[in-house]
Amino acid sequence: MTVSNDIAYAEELDAQDSCAHFRGRFLIEDEDLIYMDGNSLGRLPYESLSLSNDLVRQQWGSRLIRSWNEGWFTAPERIGAKIASLIGAQPDEVIVADSTSVNLFKLAVAALRFQAGRTQILTDDLNFPSDLYILQGAIDMLDKQHQLRVIPSADGIYGPVEELRARLNEQTALLTLSHTVFKSGYMYDMAALTEAAHTAGALVLWDLSHSVGSVPVDLNAANADLAIGCTYKYLNGGPGAPAFLYIRRDLQERLINPLTGWMGQQNLFGFDLKYEPATGLRRFLTGTPPVVSLSLIEPGVDLLREAGIEQLRAKSLRQSSYLIDLWKAELEPLGFTLKSPREQECRGSHVSLGHAEGLRIDLALINDMRVLPDFRAPDNIRLGITPLYTTYRDIHQTVQRLKQIVVERIYERYPTEAPIVT
Template sequence: MDTFLKKAITLDKTDHLAHFKNYFENDPAMIYLDGNSLGKLPLKTIETTSNIVNNQWGKRLIRSWNENWMDLSGDIAKKIAQIVGAQPDEIFVGDTTSINLYKLLFASLSIQKDKTEIITDDLNFPTDLYIIQGLINQQFKNHTLKVLKSENEIFMDDLKIKSSLNTKTAVITLSLVSYKSSFLYNMETVNNLAHKNNSLVIWDVSHAAGATTIKLNETNADMAVGCTYKYLNGGPGAPAFLYVRKDLQEKLNNPIWSWFAHKNPFDFDSNFVENPGIQKFAISTPSILSLGAIAPGLDVILEAGIKNLQTKSNNQSEFLIELIQHYLVPLGFKMVSPLNNKQRGSHIAIEHPESYRINLAMINPINKKEKVVIPDFRPPSFIRIGITPLYTTYLDLYEAVIRIVEIVKTKEYAAFSTTKLKVT
């Protein structure tokens, strides 16, 4: 038996988190390695959403607002707070990541009166840059955006952050984990650097929450945004969340004055009175069907324990890196993600000139007896292998790498077009 295969089997047998895989919808003919983009369906979610539709909406109708729905966002916020190291009254759940980032950036720039520079980097998710560009174009025309250049879209040195700060820096906004390379910032280091300069920091934790330890309070983080449909397994397009440190909440104002941001929305007052707490960052009526689907995934994470998940993620990443170096590097692949697990999130990126077509061959095997292996592709030539420690096995990782070897050696990828699909 192959040494790595034997090791994978042994590691799975001794994995005390292995049973959590059974909490999710599973297809034995598929290896799913894209949980860093869309998490699997928790089985409990089927029951939960069925109850919301059939009972709460179907039978209780509008009475469900008082019975279940008005407190739903707050209940979910309590769970997310435990996962990201915050207090329940520092988390708001609702809207989208982009809308939440817009609200926090607008609010932050509005109170930094004499500071006109925004700093981000080229590792950040493109949409985050679009939000900044739009704000400068539409509302903050005197502001400028500085995009720090990384090392080959892989790594950012803290010294570059430090040297970029100046008296005009209002806000730094970064992804805690880079969506491409999986580079992981040291949140505390960046926060401290910014605060010495009286600058604010907004973190996007979308590619970290649920698989990577996040300590918003402990690192004195100012603000953060994140989505719930990756490692948090909340479902496609599930509502996002935002975090604002308690002492900052009264200083920041939601630029969108709306019904659910009102102090007493059901007084139907014609004049806006801002909610004094985290709820001030709400906008409209909560999306109950999608909001309700988030809780089961969070419950599984809380049961497993984020520290345990982080440990397993690190161990699986190390195993995957061994496999890549042994099997794939000799075939022309390059490691993209940092080798140091203190600088890496919970996915591994590899690079090859034919990455896009290799990715297609993994998802659509010509031999229908082969397992479907689902990673994803990111330009220019990266395959991302997402490790979701709740349900990814060591054997999954071994079999996925062996499948890539087969695709490359037989040139199976040549049967696929280079034309990009709408979703990659």
């Protein structure tokens, strides 16, 4: 891409953007606020506003308990089937339930029990820390019969692919990784690593939280076993919205949900005292779903399906390349480092920039420059590109304001202590 530092060039790119009209489908009350954190919390679709009123006033207020038979009960499968179309899965291979962490626990324990005799879990140090906490807890619950092997990345950006391949062996029960790494945005070759794990007899569990809705994913083509993901980032499902899980169809009847509950019971209104798992993915449900937050996932998923993930990915790559070109021209001379892959084929939809004063620069962006990014220790300023609503002008202005913060030393106004949420 030929880059120009001129704001007029960014506006020209926006004028040529075939996805630009989707921005008008979101609530944007302050056009002067630049939002670069859709990789943490997506914007609010207008359709979610009208749906929330209908959910509370009509479905709950007027229809009351009758609404369970008018769409509530089947929502986990219905919305799961729509998400499946974004990640290359069959409609009956994805269901919405619980949180990402709870789903990881359920699938990891199910996989480890299925892989009896194998004692190792393999992951990397780029994985989301919460995933590691869940795996540690699963090992404790299973009487410490397994070992967690965490393979380090050489540079904190790229996944340690060759080392992971070398560590796969007859003792590996489960390989579990973030498909797109939360700090650097590095994206694994799902098909290649899944095949390597299967050759060693291991199952694979992918965390799609930073992939779903931002990059094309094809679980079936990769013959992936298991996956989880959240819905409040690129899917724009709302803060703390329920997550989803994927189980390849041929594994569904062979895995056992460790958190058995009445929503996963074969005849849940028979109220038998003995648990009998439902057929298919419903066996991996546990308790009553949070209907309001669950239902509000659907409008964001519908928007992505309407736009088309391939078209959105093409825009995301153009925008991230534009951002990296601006970094090279404007920010690298000021001490900013690129902490995301340059290669498009292994870069997700956010770009991380490092700086020795990263935290204070982030605080200055938020409080003085009307830009909302996020910060990940020790020095990562993450700039999320959400092609449904991020503009080239947003990217240009963010870079210019980063430059101003450093040139004018505005960051010196801020302490080195991090706030609770960064």
